Structures are given as C-alpha cells and as structure tokens.
Amino acid sequence: MASVASASRQVADWAAKYPLAPRWRSDERVWLRAPDGTRLFAAQLDGPARAPFAVVLLHGMLNSSRSPKVHAFARRLRDEVHVLAPDLRGHGASGGRSTLGIDEPADVAVAVDHATARWGVPVVTVGTSLGGFVALLHAGVHGGVAGTVAVSSPGFWLRADRPGALRIRRLLDARTGRTLAAVFLRTRLAGVPAEEAAIDLAVASIAPAFTLLVHDADDHFFGPDPAEHLYAVASEPKELWWRPGTGHGIDLLTPAFAGELLSRLRDRGPSR
Numbered sequence: 001m002a003s004v005a006s007a008s009r010q011v012a013d014w015a016a017k018y019p020l021a022p023r024w025r026s027d028e029r030v031w032l033r034a035p036d037g038t039r040l041f042a043a044q045l046d047g048p049a050r051a052p053f054a055v056v057l058l059h060g061m062l063n064s065s066r067s068p069k070v071h072a073f074a075r076r077l078r079d080e081v082h083v084l085a086p087d088l089r090g091h092g093a094s095g096g097r098s099t100l101g102i103d104e105p106a107d108v109a110v111a112v113d114h115a116t117a118r119w120g121v122p123v124v125t126v127g128t129s130l131g132g133f134v135a136l137l138h139a140g141v142h143g144g145v146a147g148t149v150a151v152s153s154p155g156f157w158l159r160a161d162r163p164g165a166l167r168i169r170r171l172l173d174a175r176t177g178r179t180l181a182a183v184f185l186r187t188r189l190a191g192v193p194a195e196e197a198a199i200d201l202a203v204a205s206i207a208p209a210f211t212l213l214v215h216d217a218d219d220h221f222f223g224p225d226p227a228e229h230l231y232a233v234a235s236e237p238k239e240l241w242w243r244p245g246t247g248h249g250i251d252l253l254t255p256a257f258a259g260e261l262l263s264r265l266r267d268r269g270p271s272r
Helices: 002-017 068-077 106-117 130-141 162-175 175-184 199-204 223-231 255-268
Strands: 029-033 040-044 054-058 082-086 123-128 149-151 210-215 238-242
Touching: 029 106, 040 068, 040 106, 054 068, 054 106, 054 130, 068 082, 068 255, 082 106, 106 123, 106 130, 123 130, 130 149, 130 199, 149 255, 162 175, 199 223, 210 223, 223 238
Parallel strands: 054 082, 054 123, 123 149, 149 210, 210 238
Antiparallel strands: 029 040, 040 082
16 A cells, blocks of 8 residues: 555656646746757746846756746745746757757857846846756856856766766666656657766856855765865855755755845845
C-alpha cells in the first residue's frame, strides 16, 4: 500500500506541474523572436505604475513559466515590480531545443530588450538552476542589466557529481531519456552540446552590474563548490547568500524569499 500511495503522489505532483499547471491570462501572454528565429513565449506582468525596476524571471531545466512555484513567485514580484517570465527555448510553449546555455543567453537578451522597451526602467535578471546559469552568461556576454541573481546555479560546465545532476545527465545522454522529457516534461533537449559555455569569463565580466548568488550547500544537484567558485571569479559588487535546508532551484522561490530579495534590490537601487 505504501508503494501505491507513493506512486499516486508522484503522479499527482507530475500532473500539478505539467498538464494542470496554472495558466497565464491571454492579456499576459507575449511572443518574442530569438536571433536565430526561434519563437519564445513569455508572460508579461505589469507592476505598479511607479515600479522602480523590472525582473526577467528565468526558470530552470524541466520547468517553465507555468511551473506552479515560478508562476506564484512571478505574481508575488509583480506586487512591487514589473515582471517578464519567458519560457527558455525547448521548454514550455517556446520552440527550439534546450542547449544548456549555448544559445539561451541570446534569448535572454531579447527578453531584457523587450522589458526595457516596455517599461523604461532598469532590469534585473533572476534565474534558478539552468536559468541562473543562463542569467550569468547573459549578464557577462550581452550586458544591458543592472544586475543578476542566480539561484542554485551550476558553476562548472556539465559537471554531474550529485544525484540530481546525474539524473539530468542520463536524460541528456540517452535518446530515450530525451524523448521521455519531451513527451512527459514539456522539455525538448538537444543533448550534450559540442561546445562549452564559458561561464568563468562571463561571470568575471558582469561588473559594474552586481552579481548575487543564492545557494544551499546541501543542494542535491550542485553542492557548495559551484557557488564558491562563481563567487571567487565574480568581480565586485557581488554577494553570496547561503540558504541551508532550502533545496534546489524553484524550491527557494517562496514568498519570504521574494520579500527578502525585493528588499535587497530596493536597498541596492538598480540603475542602468
């Protein structure tokens, strides 16, 4: 009976995260076009008229802007700032396939440009897991942001030495795994890229925009080493927030964290 109950919970969790995930209203939906022509979906949430800045919110692998915790976090941020939450390529409603940070930074640049043009205020990127990795790459290579917040970001290219990361690597390596991800997890994976995302060089180049890293040392995907490494190669201004016991990626997207983050960003006063 215990195994049946466990299986039932897993099915319920899957249904809540994918087919039954919360939807965006029609007036909140917008479509963007990546430089290579890939069509990208984004949720566009207007904040208060005098919102001091905008957030481009980037989900992690196997998630989307409709993932319940991402959806709720975006709505909480919208109480105080403007929010644009795109589906990264290969995820959710967007086209293309996920390239693990090779093509995604250019997609983020399109989202940041759109947010800047729409709201005319400074933009901060906030990403979890793969989204944090992509946010760091974008900020260092493309710029155009006041700062970037990377939650549970990997710090080394395709390192898989913890259980969660090993599971993802198996999905990437096997055609069967990629097919299952496409069918059941709304994620189209291109497999392991032939080139390497130059994360160290990008992170070192983010300044004068700020870099804020948020991490749980017991993260079952990426341990403490990635956060410590990213912090070491980043230039000032930079911060590293340890959040023990909080989990990985979207697990950290709580109302309490939203309030803490908004407070810190207001104190920092994002500017162009």
